[in-house]
Amino acid sequence: MDTPETLATRDGWRLLRRVLMEQRRGLIVGVIVGLLWAVGKVSVPQITKLGIDRGSEGNGSLLFWTGLVVAAAVIAGIFTAFRRWVAFRESRWIETRLREQIFDHLLRLHVGYHDRTQTGQLMSRASSDLQQLQAFVVMIPITLSNLAMIVAVVVLLFVSQPYLALFALAPLPLVNVLASRFSRRIHPAVLAVQQEQAQLATVVEESVSGVRVIKGFGAEGVQFAKVSTEADDIQRVSLEAARIRSRFLPALDVLPALGLVAVLGIGGHRVIDGAMTVGDLVKFNAYITMLIWPLRNLAMTVALGQRASVALMRVNEVLSTPSLVVDPESPTRLPAATIDRPVGEVRFRDVVFAYEGSDPVIDGFDLSIPAGHAVALVGATGSGKSTLVRLLTRFHDVKSGAIEIDGVDVRSMSLTDLRSAVGIVFEDTFLFHDPVRDNIAFARPEASDDVVHGAARLAGAHEFITALPEGYDTILGERGYSLSGGQRQRIAIARAIVAEPRVLVLDDATSAVDPSKEHEIREAMTTVMRGRTTIVIAHRPGTIALADTVVLLDGGRAVAVGSHDELLATNDRYRQVLAAWAVRDEDGDDDAPTPSPDSTTAVVESRRAVSRSADGEVV
Amino acid sequence: MWGMAAISEEDRLDRVQTLRTLRRSYDLARPQRRILHSALTLVLVSTLVTLAGPLLLRYAIDHGIKDGNGRVLNWLIVVYLGITAFGYGVGRLQYLAINRAGEGFLRTLRLTVFERLQRQSMAFFDREKAGVLVSRMTNDIESMGELIQFGLLQFVSAFLLLVLAVIVLFVMSWQLALVALVVLPLLVLASVRFQKQSNRAYLDVREKVGDNLSTLQEGITGVRVIQAYGQQDARSRRFHSTNRALFDSHMHSVKVSTWYFGLVEFAGIAATGAIIGIGGWLVHRDAVSIGTITAFILLLANLFDPVQQLSQLYNTVQSSTAALHKLFLIVDAKPDVDEVEHPTPLPARGAIDVVDVTFSYETADRPALRGVSITVADGERLALVGPTGAGKSTLAKLMARLYDPSMVDGTCGTVSFGGVDLRQSSMSDLRRRIVVVPQEGFCFGGTIRENVRIARPTATDAEVERALASIGALERFADFPEGLDTEVRERGSRLSAGERQLVALARAALVDPAVLVLDEATSNLDPGTEAVVEHALESLMNGRTVIVVAHRLSTVRRADRIAVVDHGELVELGSHDQLVTLGGRYAALASAWEASQPH
């Protein structure tokens, strides 16, 4: 029976075969060139021998033999160069193409996959794994021509001195055996070293990006202890690898010497006995020396092949993961807007969703948002607001129930249509290493400057952008100019505005904007939201007030729908989530409704604490 | 890949710097010195063994085979076998020794650099790009490891071999040596040229690899935004273009090296041919023996390898020394905020005194704080308020000595705790008294429990749970299928935005300092949860000195005194009521805040 592992390995080999077949023409050229090289290389000791044996008798014909050697040298030189070039071109090309395939596939894989998979893992699929493949492919033409050379040499030696050849060549297969055993042993050790190095890199990376937390708490010791554990681990596995190397590598150096000894011993006595010439002896020596590297290479190539197939297996795992969120077979188009029928209606029908391995987060969510309406989605931390947004744009698919835009199920329209219909401002703002302009015009790169500036103005971003060192051309992103959280959010809002979506979603989009500045942005948002279906996720009453309707999300359902004031007056849970009375209390607004004591104990307590300290400690 | 090492002109060290760097490394390797010396001795021995082979062969041919003396031949074979076995032993020891020395050195280097890195001030981290620092600690040190594993040994032995082989050649036969040396200078010249060209080509490759990897990474980390805006095709195209540029660059580097490898192959064969040809002629005239020729051929192979290796190793060694040099720059960088040699112990409690402090960020052209003086009494709660960019956070950070006050006209303000200048205290003492809680929800990879515990590594599980419970977050996390042992994943992506913040806040509830500095961030929490958290922090603040950078009216109201900061200066100081009555900036700010509340 096939274990999953052997199956995966077989898939790896299959992918390798396919990849090689695609490149067969180049590889064949490489092999032919390599064979020509082998001819040149093999002929040299033969010519030499003839030179010594006949040249010594001959009169002046030495020049002829020397010329022949030079000619062979030129051939070997040219073809070795050519072989190398072809081998590299083919192998790099395979690597390049596969990397593009991986990237393209990753960009289209469902978000659930990315949630689960570490960036570093995917990066190494597309970099170090492909490098292993490349290292193997580049060896193919080289190895095949080496192989041809080995065969030719062995045949030549056996033809000229079968007895001596037998002894001289006997230690050489050992080189091969040893080299392949070495590669097998060293591979896990090398992997372990890489793994430990990656772990160290993670700790260092965190220590640098989390330096504020570490310094604030004086937690340098914790990180140092982690680093020193990792450094010890690296030292341990590296020394283990060194031990393996020390066992094999000197042996590989020494073994061929045994062949030379055999030649010297047996060959020497034969020369003394007059059974062969000194030239033969020299030739044998030269050939044995010539075989050392190719034999070692051969074994390495076998090992590289094993490694490449493991790497390819991992690559294949990525490439063969189907996206769980794909275009339907025959997509339904969204109805176009007409004067009497505005678009952007959103319906959640009894939606249920759970993250893998967790209980349902969304559990029977029902909501209908008429076209052009603005809805505020309110709920406690972790209640599933952001999850609903992810479902709307099909980052995940619902477990049961349905989400519809203008009457079309999101699963039956094309992803392109869906995602140009929905524009999202995420709670974590991600900006690209591109100019401000390109970041804003992300969804419509062809948008004119007027459109971009207009969107920036609406998002309250134009002013600070023009004050940047290079205005709209300033490069942003992790490695670029760093903006404050509030500024980043405003650029993300502008990005959503340029997309002109039917449905605009703002997930906590003003959380990093200073409250005293928020009202400025709020005005701009009113303009953006006019006539457009909008879902606002917010905690601040000022932002909630932008919406026509408020929906309270609790326990995975829409438990209450109404205006802010209605909910405030009638819903305990809503008051609890917004801590509404506490705010009013502090504003000196005394007509706030009293919360019912049972459901809101925690907050009532906190309110008491607040007033006590306020009374007691103000000077 | 160490063979691809390259170094840019601006990184290249001059001779003095190189020597100094090597000297430094040698000093740092003090614990490994003995083993390093024995490794070098072993390298010398094994080089001699390598040279002995061809010489034995020569003797065997000339005095055993030629003279028809079987006994001599047999003896020589025994010696040869003995030397071979000896060579194996030496090789093995040499390998172990060099690696043990090297790995020990790298471990010291890693720890030294990291320790110094963590000692650097915030200003240092403001200045340096995170990616660069990380790659110093990882890529640079790793490539040095590869140098040690493969390069160092080869470099030394290649060099020795080259010198010794040339000497031996001349001793054996100066005529043949001259023939060989006709080819050798050619090879050396070619190698130098190749080394320059390939250096340039590899530099370009390295840059393209960097571009390619960052486009790749950006694509993966930004995949949600890319999909949300349907930009997969555009991003793919963009990646293809950096990827193709990388391919071209690789091919260029192959192209510049191709001729060289062809030439080396040609030169090797041609030199052998020439030795045989001319040698044969010399043999004829009895000027040299057949054994000499055989030895020459084997030795030549020993000569060509080192020349090739040296040209490649040259780049590796240079770029490694440059990397070492940069690491030493980090080690040597005197932390702007450093410890004195004999620190004064801090009292358990005390007032914080800020006297005439001026501070400028290095990159800024005007001071962030100017002549600020303020005293925060033991147990007092002070709120810092003011417009964006006024200098509130800066003042708070100075009070915790994340930065030191700047010098102005030769005088420097002071920040002291309980009468002791913070610059006179030790860092560990200081952090036990004064803790800064950044409210950004930064999560480290690992479990929820580990993330909270970072605030006090010695805290027990029960204490961590109590901290979470005190901010009302224990039940929420305990309800996860894996409870507090849930892996939060990279940057806490398994958690919701608010949950990340709760984890960060629980850290504050775990510490027990005399002075708490809170930089209140704008919040992702729902007000209900936030009220619970505020309540929890409230009890945490009781009985401590608290300095809070406030963004919320509710926080300000609960402070004993309010300091208004504007344009780096302290403009108002007093209680809420006093300042409202004063009718100045605070009064204006407070009414703006109130206007932003709902009605």
Ligand SMILES: Nc1ncnc2c1ncn2[C@@H]1O[C@H](COP(=O)(O)OP(=O)(O)OP(=O)(O)O)[C@@H](O)[C@H]1O
């Ligand atoms: N990738 C994931 N895998 C498993 N669970 C998740 C994942 N992402 C979120 N969750 C969990 O799902 C729940 C809902 O998360 P969500 O991000 O939707 O909350 P939210 O309402 O947006 O909260 P917040 O206001 O804090 O942003 C949380 O308990 C969270 O821990």
Ligand SMILES: Nc1ncnc2c1ncn2[C@@H]1O[C@H](COP(=O)(O)OP(=O)(O)OP(=O)(O)O)[C@@H](O)[C@H]1O
């Ligand atoms: N690391 C830094 N490097 C250079 N300049 C800085 C740095 N941090 C802050 N600044 C500048 O110093 C000034 C004061 O900044 P600070 O962070 O203290 O303001 P703040 O009052 O806390 O503002 P906010 O309310 O926005 O947090 C600002 O002009 C800011 O741009």
Ligand SMILES: [Mg+2]
């Ligand atoms: Mg959320």
Ligand SMILES: [Mg+2]
């Ligand atoms: Mg601040």
